[in-house]
Amino acid sequence: MDFPPSSARGLALVGFDADDTLWRSQDHFDAAQAEFERIIAAYVDLQDVGQRLYEYEARNIAFFGYGVKGMALSMVEAAVEITEGRISAADIHRIVAIAKALLRHPVELLPGVRAAVEAVAATHPVVLITKGDLFHQEAKVRQSGLSDLFRRIEIVSEKDEPTYARLLEEFGVPAARFLMVGNSLRSDIAPVLALGGWGVHVPYHTTWRHEAAHEVAAEHPRLRRLAALEGLPSVVATLDTLLAMDEQGVRA
Template structure:
């Protein structure tokens, strides 16, 4: 029996660019509040609001936009003009329209693995936005299953890999977030392949499980086939 029959892939900042658009939006937001606070202070307060609101709004652009509005109200002590709120909503909507920029080696790697492994897209965030990005990426036909989840945990990976594949112990998860993609997948019994991204959101930072036998790290997705070859002996 082959040791790996299914591979899960994260989407944002693993298959296509994402965080860079949030950073640009955050810069626009800080500029809007420039009369009230320094940009660094605005960013700190926004991050605090995002952390508070994850349990209420989950991950994604809508929650980010609501956190910007909440931060604007707090920083201005309730005096934020309606015009500024409208501008925040505008930059939030613009974030929903950003183009999909596929990362290097993605399409050729997925095409090379398609048909040999069961490929599963496992991503968290806003349902409509993730569906939009997948459609615009042109990669949808390369996946055997798509799972858009509210959060990623060991339970999430056990459920998904048991439902669509041969269980977590014969699966691999690939992604740029140690906290969401790698650590919980390894805890579920899967292999975890970490691909660092320069702009990974600070909330997703944890220590790499370098001592875990099923942990791997590569520089880009083009190296994934080499990792698979060392594990499967093929």
């Protein structure tokens, strides 16, 4: 499906990340990990349970993907191995209950999100590009009340250069006229910049260490940073003007 630009020049398409860009997510994962650590503390006296769990999660991404279910399976595996098989069936059941609670957690939009997305969608085609468990992400999108604003909703297994390149080809949009908005430099910003696109980084107060393990030069010419999404419509308007000037040959 092509996404014809809303004007002859400027940005042709704006993409949004979901978790921790549009609604709260990592806070709930952090709380789940804290509960997991309390369970494990009854069996072993370790200061690095969180690090040990992350090692299982990172290793298991290739098998289970991202999201709650991958975290749950990693917690079970980590619990058995860290406790050398001494963990009880009742505590395994508690770990499964932690995952179920995460899956049932209501969606809480971040401040100003609805207004910002509506404002951008009024002038540009917008898409949602997120990764994670398919069923869980679909449920969160439905509960968010934002689905009607997006031309397309893409739930992918990984957000990297090949994935963005494939999506942009499907959309019929050149990277130079695509803007991606998100909280993760690793998944939302760096791959798009590498393809020649634009990125707006809106950092969240807590980030899973897997997503935090990446840096982008602060002075990158196609990167903008915002403290909150309320400022996005102004950034989009500014980039439209900048790109229009480039296309007219005003700028080098």
